[in-house]
Amino acid sequence: MNALITIENVNKSYGQHAVLKDINLTVQPGQILGLVGPNGAGKTTCLQALLGLSEYTGKIEVMQHDPSKKRHLMLNDVAYIADVAVLPKWLKVSQAIEYMADVHPNFNREQALTFLGKTNIGLDKRVKALSKGMVTQLHLALILAVDAKVLILDEPTLGLDILTRRQFYNHLLEDFYDESKCIIVTTHQIEEIENILTDVAFIQNGEIVLNESVDNIRNRFKILAVANQQMDQAKSLKPLFSNSMMGITTMLFDNADEESLTALGNVTSPSLADVFVGIMSREELA
Ligand SMILES: Nc1ncnc2c1ncn2[C@@H]1O[C@H](COP(=O)(O)OP(=O)(O)OP(=O)(O)O)[C@@H](O)[C@H]1O
Numbered sequence: 435m436n437a438l439i440t441i442e443n444v445n446k447s448y449g450q451h452a453v454l455k456d457i458n459l460t461v462q463p464g465q466i467l468g469l470v471g472p473n474g475a476g477k478t479t480c481l482q483a484l485l486g487l488s489e490y491t492g493k494i495e496v497m498q499h500d501p502s503k504k505r506h507l508m509l510n511d512v513a514y515i516a517d518v519a520v521l522p523k524w525l526k527v528s529q530a531i532e533y534m535a536d537v538h539p540n541f542n543r544e545q546a547l548t549f550l551g552k553t554n555i556g557l558d559k560r561v562k563a564l565s566k567g568m569v570t571q572l573h574l575a576l577i578l579a580v581d582a583k584v585l586i587l588d589e590p591t592l593g594l595d596i597l598t599r600r601q602f603y604n605h606l607l608e609d610f611y612d613e614s615k616c617i618i619v620t621t622h623q624i625e626e627i628e629n630i631l632t633d634v635a636f637i638q639n640g641e642i643v644l645n646e647s648v649d650n651i652r653n654r655f656k657i658l659a660v661a662n663q664q665m666d667q668a669k670s671l672k673p674l675f676s677n678s679m680m681g682i683t684t685m686l687f688d689n690a691d692e693e694s695l696t697a698l699g700n701v702t703s704p705s706l707a708d709v710f711v712g713i714m715s716r717e718e719l720a
Pocket residue numbers: 448453471472473474475476477478479480
């Protein structure tokens with residue numbers, strides 16, 4: 435099966451500042467990859483390189499096209515939402531839909547109208563009369579109605595309330611996604627997308643520090659709640675991260691022997707947010 439996205443040895447610097455360091459990622463049809471990292475880690479820069487919007491060294495292919503040279507061809511099959519949704523203030527919602535129908539061969543007007551029908555956004559409203567969250571919803575309705583093989587979402591739910599965020603991810607799975615497509619999504623609210631992701635790449639200071647399927651992560655990482663008297667033994671198993679709160683210490687382990695852990699306390703599977711915090715904080719323990 436051909437990957438829809440291939441990123442090989444991609445580097446990018448702003449002056450002396452290396453912001454992408456030897457990035458390697460592939461995304462296959464059916465994958466929903468969460469690109470997760472702290473502020474300034476390089477997520478947007480990476481997505482911009484993918485979209486041919488920023489220069490880089492190394493190799494990127496999106497649907498077999500080099501985005502830095504064949505951007506126009508690539509964009510037939512790619513839809514994306516930037517973290518700053520900009521739509522002209524004077525535009526009416528109905529005009530935005532007609533515009534998309536005119537410029538994008540794969541735009542499905544009915545789908546956009548159905549999505550908007552679930553919101554409070556009237557077709558005769560101008561963008562300037564919409565709230566920030568409503569502008570984001572309009573933007574999402576327009577982009578998700580494009581039948582694209584590759585969908586790139588940079589903080590798509592920024593500024594949306596929790597009900598609308600849930601509605602967006604449901605819409606994404608029910609009306610957009612199928613096994614022939616792939617999605618890359620960045621968000622700081624990892625707990626909200628944990629259940630829809632198939633894969634995760636954690637990025638820290640421009641480097642991919644973990645790239646795994648969500649299933650593998652669930653097998654690989656464990657949380658141990660450890661009693662005080664077992665603490666030294668637990669520490670000798672080299673946890674990635676340890677946290678004490680109200681007399682209970684929890685430790686995150688990577689690839690530790692489950693039997694040894696079970697002998698020391700209660701073992702559970704961590705959430706992606708737990709693994710993220712553990713991996714991002716591991717240098718502090720070293
Ligand atoms: N045009 C630019 N000129 C110089 N440095 C830049 C530029 N754009 C981004 N950077 C730097 O590149 C690094 C990565 O930025 P980027 O926007 O990719 O991070 P991010 O992971 O998307 O962060 P956030 O979660 O805060 O949106 C940061 O250190 C940022 O300061």
